[in-house]
Structure formats: structure tokens, C-alpha cells
Amino acid sequence: MLNMVASLFFAIGQQTPDGFVPVTGAPAGEQIPAAPLVIGSYAFFLLIMVFYIWTIWRRIGKVEADMRSLERRQSGSK
């Protein structure tokens, strides 16, 4: 009888802990994976740099085209 009461007491104790209880090392399923974050960071850097260099190249091309067009207009009017 005493054994039954004791085992019931411990079972209740295990099922409903009083407040938050710390654990050492979260289960694998509960952890945020780091690899996608690291790869994402480096991939984003590559993307942003390629995009920015493309915008500089495009803007230089546009100014060069404007210069050529102006030179053509000037030589045509002379």
C-alpha cells in the first residue's frame, strides 16, 4: 500500500513539475539549425555584391551612352 502511494506520488511529481525546470542540452528536434543561417549569410553577401556591381556597371554604361549620343548630336549640328 505504501509502495503504491509512493509510486503515485513520484509519477505525479514527474508529470507536473512545479514551474520551469532547466535541462542540459536541448533535444535535436528543438534546436535551430545553424548551417542554413551561415550559408544564407554568405549567399546573401554574394547576391548583394553581384547586384551592386551590376548596378554600377549599368549606370556607367548609361552615362557612356548619353556621352556618345551628345557627341553625335554635336558633330551632326556642325
Added chain:
Amino acid sequence: MMKKLFVPLALVTAAMFAYAPIAINRVPLESTMLLVQKIFYFHFATWMALTTVIAVCGAASLIYLFQGSKIADAYAVASAELVVVFGVFGLFSGSLWGRKAWGVWWQWDARVTMATMLVMVFLGYLMVRKYGGPGSEKLAAAMGIFGAATAPFVYKSVDWWRTIHPQTSVVRTLGEKFPAAWDLVLFCSTAFVLLAVLLLIARVRLEGMRNELDRMYLAAEDE
């Protein structure tokens, strides 16, 4: 001089960026954050490049405001644009790191908030330049000076207001505690600063060409 330096500098920088992921993969994991700490090597290096371009923007804005030098203005606008580019990456990589280290994508931490405000000041600089109309260069130069003056406060914010972001001592003590990481931080920072210099040269060239085009239009109107 700049033209002669550009290609060798670009080759060295490309080689450094090609080697960086290999070196980052090889460096040992940090004891508490493990794999996600590897974001640090590009994250910190980005802020080094950003500090360089902020210093250029502040100095060039000062020269333009008091001496009216066109070339200084070209450097100021080019570097302000780079502050935004590197700033966006710095904030993004910090957010990814924070997701794992702090459990959240964003935190209104003193350093993170101040860094965001700093990037926004330079975004404001670019907007003033684009939509401000005649005379906006001088107003933007003042913004560039004050934006640059904010940078030391952003750096010291983690020491003055203790929140969640690591303190500046983390980097200062890295050499003795984790020499392999320190060497890699120096390597990546050098690569990023070189990249910033290259982008600055290309962007200043664009600004020079725009000035030349304006001069050509004015000359054509006079004829």
C-alpha cells in the same frame, strides 16, 4: 594611378574572397555558439569596411563643404552609397546570427538599433542627393559629417549600454583566447576593406563621368 592599381587590387581581392570560405570552414568551432559563430568572420569584416567608407564620407564631406572640391563630393556620395550597401549586409548577417544565438530575428538592442539609425542617416543622405534639387550637395555634406560623427557612438554603444550584443572586448581579447579566429578576422577584414576600396574607385569613376556629362551638356547649350 587608380586605374593602374585597380586590376591588381581586384585580382588580390578576388583571390582573398575565393580563399575565405575555405579558411572559414577550416577554423575550429567556437565553444558556446559552435557553427553559427562562423557568420562573425564576414559580419565583423563588413563593419570594418563600413567604418572605412564612413571615414571617407565624413572627410570628403568636410572638404566639400568648406572647400567646394568636386572630387571630394564625388568621394562623399560614392562612400555614402557604400555605407548603405555594407550596412544592409551587416544588419542582415547580424539578424541571421541573432536568430540562433539570441533566438530572435531582431532585437531592439542598443548596438543593433544605433547601427540601423546610422544606415538610415546615410540612406537619407542619398535621398537628399537624389530628390533635394539644386544645392542639395551642401545639405547632404552636412549629413555625411554628422553621420560619420555618429559612428564612434555606435562602436561604444555596447560598452555604455549593456544589453544583449557582445561587447567590444570580445574582439580585443580574441588574439589571446582564439588565435586562429583572430587571424581569420584580420584576413577577412582586409579582404572587405580592399573590396570597399575597389567599389569606391568604380563608384567615384561613375560620379566623375556624370560630372563630365553635365559639363558637356552645359558646353553644348552655350554653343
